[in-house]
Amino acid sequence: MAKKVGIVAGSISRFDNPRHTLQEEMCAEAVKMILDDLPDLEIGDFIKKGYACCYSYFSDILEQQQCMHWIIHDYLGLSAVPAYRVESGGATPIDAIVNAALWVRSGMFPVVLVVGWEKMNELPIQKVNEAIAIAGDTDWDFVSGFTYNAFYATLEARRMHVYGETEEDLAEVATLCHNNSLDNPYAQWPAQHGFSKITVEDVYKSRLISWPYRLYECAMTSEGASAMLLANEEMTRKLTDNPVWITGVGFGTDTMRPGDRPDNPAWKGLYPEDEKIWPKEIPRPMSPYPDLTNFGSLRVAARMAYKDAGVKNPRKEISLVEIFDPYAGVVLAGLEDFDFCKRGEGKKLLREGVIAPDGELPCQLSGALTAQGHAVGSTSVAQVVDVYWQLSNQIGKKWGAPGRQLGNPKKGFIHGHGGTGCQAGAVVLEV
Amino acid sequence: MMKQPGPEKVLKEQKIDEKYWDKWEREGGWRPVGWKIIEMNDGTTLNNLKPSQFMVVHRPHADFYHHSYGKVSKFFMGLLEGKLYGTKCPKCGLVYCPPRAHCFNPKCRLAETEWIELPKKGEVYSYTIMVIAWPSMAHLQPLVGVMVRVDGTNTCLPMTMRDIDPEKVNIGLKVNIHVEKQARGDLLDVYATPAEEPKPPQRTPEELKRFRDDMEKTRAWVKKTFG
Numbered sequence: 001m002a003k004k005v006g007i008v009a010g011s012i013s014r015f016d017n018p019r020h021t022l023q024e025e026m027c028a029e030a031v032k033m034i035l036d037d038l039p040d041l042e043i044g045d046f047i048k049k050g051y052a053c054c055y056s057y058f059s060d061i062l063e064q065q066q067c068m069h070w071i072i073h074d075y076l077g078l079s080a081v082p083a084y085r086v087e088s089g090g091a092t093p094i095d096a097i098v099n100a101a102l103w104v105r106s107g108m109f110p111v112v113l114v115v116g117w118e119k120m121n122e123l124p125i126q127k128v129n130e131a132i133a134i135a136g137d138t139d140w141d142f143v144s145g146f147t148y149n150a151f152y153a154t155l156e157a158r159r160m161h162v163y164g165e166t167e168e169d170l171a172e173v174a175t176l177c178h179n180n181s182l183d184n185p186y187a188q189w190p191a192q193h194g195f196s197k198i199t200v201e202d203v204y205k206s207r208l209i210s211w212p213y214r215l216y217e218c219a220m221t222s223e224g225a226s227a228m229l230l231a232n233e234e235m236t237r238k239l240t241d242n243p244v245w246i247t248g249v250g251f252g253t254d255t256m257r258p259g260d261r262p263d264n265p266a267w268k269g270l271y272p273e274d275e276k277i278w279p280k281e282i283p284r285p286m287s288p289y290p291d292l293t294n295f296g297s298l299r300v301a302a303r304m305a306y307k308d309a310g311v312k313n314p315r316k317e318i319s320l321v322e323i324f325d326p327y328a329g330v331v332l333a334g335l336e337d338f339d340f341c342k343r344g345e346g347k348k349l350l351r352e353g354v355i356a357p358d359g360e361l362p363c364q365l366s367g368a369l370t371a372q373g374h375a376v377g378s379t380s381v382a383q384v385v386d387v388y389w390q391l392s393n394q395i396g397k398k399w400g401a402p403g404r405q406l407g408n409p410k411k412g413f414i415h416g417h418g419g420t421g422c423q424a425g426a427v428v429l430e431v
Numbered sequence: 432m433m434k435q436p437g438p439e440k441v442l443k444e445q446k447i448d449e450k451y452w453d454k455w456e457r458e459g460g461w462r463p464v465g466w467k468i469i470e471m472n473d474g475t476t477l478n479n480l481k482p483s484q485f486m487v488v489h490r491p492h493a494d495f496y497h498h499s500y501g502k503v504s505k506f507f508m509g510l511l512e513g514k515l516y517g518t519k520c521p522k523c524g525l526v527y528c529p530p531r532a533h534c535f536n537p538k539c540r541l542a543e544t545e546w547i548e549l550p551k552k553g554e555v556y557s558y559t560i561m562v563i564a565w566p567s568m569a570h571l572q573p574l575v576g577v578m579v580r581v582d583g584t585n586t587c588l589p590m591t592m593r594d595i596d597p598e599k600v601n602i603g604l605k606v607n608i609h610v611e612k613q614a615r616g617d618l619l620d621v622y623a624t625p626a627e628e629p630k631p632p633q634r635t636p637e638e639l640k641r642f643r644d645d646m647e648k649t650r651a652w653v654k655k656t657f658g
Binding site for chain 1: 645
């Protein structure tokens with residue numbers, strides 16, 4: 001079995017809201033950039049040489065269209081080529097990449113094109129929130145009056161209670177992400193708000209959404225598209241002399257309803273080291289990890305991807321990280337669930353500057369969901385593309401910001417998830 | 432011997448105004464009710480924007496679902512009588528609210544659960560203060576949202592909380608659970624009130640000031656919008 005999967009090219013058609021460009025047009029823009037990068041790749045090769053496509057978009061409701069990928073596929077000139085859509089909420093784009101990588105590894109397809117997009121400006125914003133929220137259980141979660149903002153807020157309130165995270169920590173995460181996005185020409189934050197740095201005070205001035213979360217600590221709703229071309233080792237070396245490899249993939253799950261997690265017997269004993277970390281003064285649930293404080297699906301996905309890639313010590317081996325952060329606290333939880341620190345210590349990595357752009361483990365260099373944007377089906381494809389550009393030394397060319405290129409990064413880790421961590425995926429990239 | 436499952440017999444019914452909803456669905460029928468032509472910069476990155484023109488149509492779309500609660504219908508039938516039901520696994524003893532008809536403990540191999548009536552008491556497992564709630568609940572903002580572990584259960588049920596100052600709600604607070612007198616048959620019929628004097632979470636003076644300002648702003652907006 002061909003284990004090596006190469007990233008041959010990647011592209012982003014920028015995040016904004018609105019974009020006033022149809023889904024198929026944004027996808028064509030992204031795929032066109034890949035074709036421009038690869039003059040030897042012919043669209044006709046896809047059917048002649050047995051390539052395939054894997055499409056990523058989240059919501060039929062937001063698009064007001066079912067089977068949108070059928071429109072995209074023939075628009076790109078790819079009719080007759082094998083293709084299907086992957087959908088798993090917010091995990092859609094990362095799962096599409098994982099899926100495409102496994103197709104290549106299976107030996108079935110030498111080359112797979114991944115295209116992800118979303119339109120999120122067609123409904124009024126409350127209805128957009130509602131459309132997203134019905135990815136939660138509509139009989140038991142959604143009809144409690146909670147939106148996702150509210151559910152993530154209850155998860156963060158629990159992190160504050162159990163670990164002592166503060167409102168300042170959340171505001172610092174938001175500040176980091178927004179300021180990271182300022183040189184990113186694909187990012188929505190600078191497109192809408194200009195190119196000046198923000199401070200923690202600016203975050204505090206942004207409106208409260210669902211305590212403790214404020215506007216700048218929540219993902220943007222966006223429109224945009226992105227694409228990646230994956231290939232087996234032989235085709236990768238044929239098509240590019242600057243490849244990056246997907247050496248590890250993983251995915252995991254947890255309960256649909258976060259309220260079902262504290263005593264869930266399926267988790268008991270899975271991560272004994274994490275179960276030991278629990279404050280004495282707080283009643284201990286039957287399954288102390290993940291509880292509502294952490295995301296078990298992220299842990300399962302990350303450990304699978306590390307094992308697959310042969311990563312033994314993620315904190316030492318990984319050069320940069322993109323976390324899927326619909327809400328600021330997920331960055332801190334993620335650092336723990338991905339084994340970059342012990343549970344409860346995510347805030348330490350933030351406070352000590354470890355995840356700053358000049359830190360040992362730069363995180364969210366793109367600005368991620370709160371600043372680069374969150375056009376759901378495109379989000380993780382774009383985050384993987386951002387890391388791919390860093391690892392292949394293309395930030396100067398692709399961002400027009402050579403100052404933001406990291407010096408000699410070796411390995412990148414990117415994760416995505418859906419719901420309240422109901423489903424998660426992760427990939428390890430290597431030069 | 433094989434039998435046919437139907438026809439369905441209606442035992443009790445809260446009738447709907449079919450004419451009203453037919454009209455509503457017909458009006459939300461996809462045809463544009465307005466449009467606009469706009470100009471905006473367009474391009475794939477912020478480095479290559481050019482002015483472009485676009486047309487936008489306003490296109491309503493209304494749906495009306497008829498949803499069966501399946502084997503957990505008893506929970507919602509209970510709400511109509513002001514009662515709270517959960518399910519219990521006869522094998523491992525896990526108690527579910529939200530109820531499950533089959534136990535999710537991997538050891539129990541999807542054992543069928545049994546119904547039990549639950550006390551209308553519980554404890555806050557986590558909480559939030561919603562200042563952007565559902566459009567239909569906007570007039571109630573700021574709205575306290577709590578994940579309540581109903582006494583004797585192994586799960587949490589999300590609901591809103593009344594009769595409490597938002598700054599006082601905290602994890603561990605004991606609550607009473609209520610069912611609306613005019614229950615409509617969904618989880619929004621259920622809400623909590625404090626069952627003890629709340630012990631508020633620790634906040635720095637700056638955090639407390641910010642919190643109070645936020646609540647004041649929210650209440651002012653609600654007053655201005657809804658009177």
